[in-house]
Amino acid sequence: xNSKLSNNLTLFCxxxxxxxxxxxxxxxxxxxxxxxxxxxxxxxEYGLLALANMLAMITGGIDLSVVxxxxxxxxxxxxxxxxxxxxxxxxxxxxLVGILIALTVSVLCGLLxxxxxxxxxxxxxxxxxxxxxxxxxxxxxxTKGHGIGGFPPAFLFIGNGSVLGMPTQFVxxxxxxxxxxxxxxxTPQGFSMLMYGSSPQVARFSGINNEMVLIKTYVLxxxxxxxxxxxxxSGVNSIRPGYGADYLLLSILxxxxxxxxxxxxxxxxxxxxLAIFIMQILQSGLNILSFSPFMKKFxxxxxxxxxxxxxxxxxxxxxxxxxxxxxxxxxxxAPKEALSGQSA
Amino acid sequence: MxxxxxxxxxxxxxxxVVFSLAITIVNPAFFTVENMFDLLRSSSGMAILAVGFFVxxxxxxxxISFPAVAIVAQYITVNAIISLGIDxxxxxxxxxxxxxxxxxxxxxxxxxxxxxPTFIVTLGTMNIFHGAMLExxxxxxxxxxxxxxxxxxxGLADIFSLHRADGTAYGLSVFFLVLxxxxxxxxxxxxYTVLGRVIYAMGGNMEAVKRSGxxxxxxxxxxxxxxxxxxxxxxxxxxxxxxxxxxTYIIDxxxxxxxxxxxxxxxxxxxxxxxxxxxxxxxxxxxxxxxNLVLLGLSSYWQQFFVGLIIVLGVSITHIQKRIQNRRSLxxxxx
Numbered sequence: 001x002n003s004k005l006s007n008n009l010t011l012f013c014x015x016x017x018x019x020x021x022x023x024x025x026x027x028x029x030x031x032x033x034x035x036x037x038x039x040x041x042x043x044x045e046y047g048l049l050a051l052a053n054m055l056a057m058i059t060g061g062i063d064l065s066v067v068x069x070x071x072x073x074x075x076x077x078x079x080x081x082x083x084x085x086x087x088x089x090x091x092x093x094x095x096l097v098g099i100l101i102a103l104t105v106s107v108l109c110g111l112l113x114x115x116x117x118x119x120x121x122x123x124x125x126x127x128x129x130x131x132x133x134x135x136x137x138x139x140x141x142x143t144k145g146h147g148i149g150g151f152p153p154a155f156l157f158i159g160n161g162s163v164l165g166m167p168t169q170f171v172x173x174x175x176x177x178x179x180x181x182x183x184x185x186x187t188p189q190g191f192s193m194l195m196y197g198s199s200p201q202v203a204r205f206s207g208i209n210n211e212m213v214l215i216k217t218y219v220l221x222x223x224x225x226x227x228x229x230x231x232x233x234s235g236v237n238s239i240r241p242g243y244g245a246d247y248l249l250l251s252i253l254x255x256x257x258x259x260x261x262x263x264x265x266x267x268x269x270x271x272x273x274l275a276i277f278i279m280q281i282l283q284s285g286l287n288i289l290s291f292s293p294f295m296k297k298f299x300x301x302x303x304x305x306x307x308x309x310x311x312x313x314x315x316x317x318x319x320x321x322x323x324x325x326x327x328x329x330x331x332x333x334a335p336k337e338a339l340s341g342q343s344a
Numbered sequence: 345m346x347x348x349x350x351x352x353x354x355x356x357x358x359x360x361v362v363f364s365l366a367i368t369i370v371n372p373a374f375f376t377v378e379n380m381f382d383l384l385r386s387s388s389g390m391a392i393l394a395v396g397f398f399v400x401x402x403x404x405x406x407x408i409s410f411p412a413v414a415i416v417a418q419y420i421t422v423n424a425i426i427s428l429g430i431d432x433x434x435x436x437x438x439x440x441x442x443x444x445x446x447x448x449x450x451x452x453x454x455x456x457x458x459x460x461p462t463f464i465v466t467l468g469t470m471n472i473f474h475g476a477m478l479e480x481x482x483x484x485x486x487x488x489x490x491x492x493x494x495x496x497x498x499g500l501a502d503i504f505s506l507h508r509a510d511g512t513a514y515g516l517s518v519f520f521l522v523l524x525x526x527x528x529x530x531x532x533x534x535x536y537t538v539l540g541r542v543i544y545a546m547g548g549n550m551e552a553v554k555r556s557g558x559x560x561x562x563x564x565x566x567x568x569x570x571x572x573x574x575x576x577x578x579x580x581x582x583x584x585x586x587x588x589x590x591x592t593y594i595i596d597x598x599x600x601x602x603x604x605x606x607x608x609x610x611x612x613x614x615x616x617x618x619x620x621x622x623x624x625x626x627x628x629x630x631x632x633x634x635x636n637l638v639l640l641g642l643s644s645y646w647q648q649f650f651v652g653l654i655i656v657l658g659v660s661i662t663h664i665q666k667r668i669q670n671r672r673s674l675x676x677x678x679x
Contacts, residue, residue, distance in 0.1 A: 062463070116659075120660040122660055130604075130652050130654075130659060131652065131656055133600045133604075134652030135652070136652070137647070137649025137650070140648055141646060145645060249467065252467065298471065298475030301467075301468045301472035304467065305468040305469070308454075308465070308468075
């Protein structure tokens with residue numbers, strides 16, 4: 001509980017600092033309604049993928065196929081939606097079916113990941129690396145590498161419309177994030193995921209069906225990618241296989257920045273959301289200063305390592321304090337060994 | 345015989361033979377010395393990358409930064425050679441390996457000092473290396489006209505050459521010699537040195553290696569520097585082969601292919617097991633597949649799909665096999 005609070009507090013301070021810097025140095029461009037609206041338009045796409053990766057990481061895994069799942073479900077749904085004029089069905093039905101197609105495809109993709117990871121016991125990194133190629137491959141085969149576009153105008157509401165003055169995808173993101181938070185904190189599935197992530201053995205011996213937990217986890221990550229695909233294709237009114245390739249790094253970076261432990265067992269939606277805001281503000285800062293995409297790539301890479309190094313020092317500090325405490329009250333003097341683990 | 349049948353390599357070889365026969369039936373030109381030489385020339389680079397990736401995998405780690413290292417080493421070296429005006433292949437190799445080894449050391453530093461998961465470290469450094477090069481060095485492609493002669497000469501050099509019916513020559517590229525050298529060195533290290541045995545042991549049980557008093561940090565530095573070094577050699581071979589240096593080449597295409605090849609070769613993704621022979625057979629399989637899909641009536645769009653499928657099926661089968669084996673030995677132990 002304590003580490004959860006301190007993690008989110010740290011993130012909140014970083015967010016304040018980042019916002020403060022932007023406000024002081026770039027008030028004219030940063031503090032505008034237009035900038036905030038455009039930020040609200042941008043982050044749901046990769047924010048949903050980051051949520052997906054957070055869930056995978058909580059179970060000690062990772063999902064490298066999120067972008068490819070979004071690509072595949074987007075392509076299949078798009079090939080249906082773009083035919084709306086010739087189908088002769090009411091537009092509402094077409095849109096509903098299109099959405100269902102995207103979500104179904106993404107759930108099936110997630111199911112495949114889950115089965116491979118849970119039953120074949122393939123490490124998530126390599127399983128999803130493979131399916132990443134597979135899903136992208138299928139979407140390339142379907143489209144022959146071209147883009148698909150031209151959807152019913154009403155469908156574009158998801159990516160371009162607004163609800164109560166807020167961009168629709170922002171509202172979608174908030175709802176989904178709340179749901180994911182509920183799943184994590186209020187359902188047996190969420191509890192089992194956290195438990196599996198801390199220790200698969202303990203989870204198994206407590207009577208948790210590890211295989212089902214993993215399958216459900218990857219179905220969820222798939223589903224989140226499917227929702228992201230809807231936001232993406234609706235936002236640009238087209239889809240091209242390979243769109244959003246940079247989002248993979250971004251989604252992993254955000255999940256880790258949000259305090260999710262890539263070794264499993266820890267992660268909060270609040271932390272992740274704060275991390276998304278931090279990243280989005282940094283992004284728009286870099287955009288305002290017109291940094292090149294290459295420079296961003298460079299900075300995101302550095303940031304990823306910096307966050308990991310920070311986590312390392314925090315862990316060491318906590319460990320050292322625990323050792324000091326235990327040496328003050330003599331009896332349990334064992335943990336010293338843990339600290340000098342790599343003295344060689 | 346029984347031992348042979350249990351080997352993953354045996355089945356892979358079988359598949360390669362069957363697949364080659366199928367292609368030969370469709371296109372008799374496939375099974376000619378010339379085409380074999382051509383295949384060796386074009387896949388030597390990938391094989392070198394695969395050897396490097398195999399070593400990392402053995403140690404229980406994973407390195408996805410090697411394509412970035414290869415392209416960055418290549419691009420900087422080519423530009424350095426042009427601006428220095430010293431048209432020398434050895435100098436090119438020296439510059440390139442220095443970059444590759446330095447990048448490897450950066451990976452090893454984060455992995456061993458801060459104990460960050462290898463995948464996350466290399467995901468970060470991959471973007472750092474490539475992003476920094478694109479931003480600070482440049483993005484302009486170097487074409488065949490600008491490419492120093494050393495590279496072009498290296499690309500055309502043959503160990504020996506044969507003559508076609510019409511009198512024109514074709515030969516076995518010196519790339520093959522480099523590849524053989526890399527394989528021999530890696531094989532000797534893995535098989536006959538303490539270092540090599542520690543690499544195997546690290547993949548098997550890291551804790552045991554630690555407790556036995558081996559220096560894990562030094563071994564990790566060796567592993568990641570070696571991968572960086574091999575990637576930098578591949579970078580030079582790649583530019584000599586295609587006579588063109590583009591700042592975004594290698595990065596997307598090679599990663600999945602190399603991983604697919606190594607996994608197909610039977611190396612365990614969890615580390616500790618696998619053979620060089622298997623890895624090389626995996627490379628042969630992937631390169632044949634890559635270059636002959638079109639012959640079998642499938643468009644090049646299918647390539648990505650097949651590579652993904654191979655990884656998925658390959659890892660699933662090896663892991664299920666291992667589970668069955670474990671269960672069997674458990675049952676035996678009970679009896």
